[in-house]
Amino acid sequence: MKSKSLSGGGLVYSTETGRMCPGCRQPIAQCTCKSASAIPVGDGIVRVSRETKGRGGKAVTLVKGVALDPVALAALGKQLRSACGSGGTVKEGVIEVQGDHVERVMAALQAQGYRVKRAGG
Template structure:
């Protein structure tokens, strides 16, 4: 039976903050995470409703926005406020709790995005 060597590395430094577990550099200067950035959209924002993996609770998903992470978080906050519900931004996808597909589509179209309804 082979033994598995577990290397414990530095995960936080008081000088530079969080450290990347792969390249052992500060997260702000990490080169390996930059290569794994999310893919750019095709110019069409897709809005759908999904319940998979959420114990039957529905969420509205917004995918395909071609904006940077800070603008994505700001837009997520704006959509959540307009819908009067919670949510999050994960891996380039805005999740708004509840079924707000029509309202989110109208808000995005008013901002000049090309929007399509995805899913059923």
């Protein structure tokens, strides 16, 4: 009779801390195994575009190509949203700012020293 290995099992949710990382067994917010490999590699150019697809005709300003870790990216997203006086989010390495704020976002990023290009039409 073969014994099952316990390496695939373990705690996946805790009522105190929420979801647990299967790799390092820490809460997702304090995960150490994914943070080292989560920094994206870009070409050094931040691309800012405006999009309305799938949003009921509402415009959203997208910021792509910022090579920062997720925590710093969220902080930059917060700065850009507050500079535009608008809401938004950070999803999969892309900062979304509600509304058509391409020029304002580009000016704010250039003031912080990023190389910025307008993408799209």
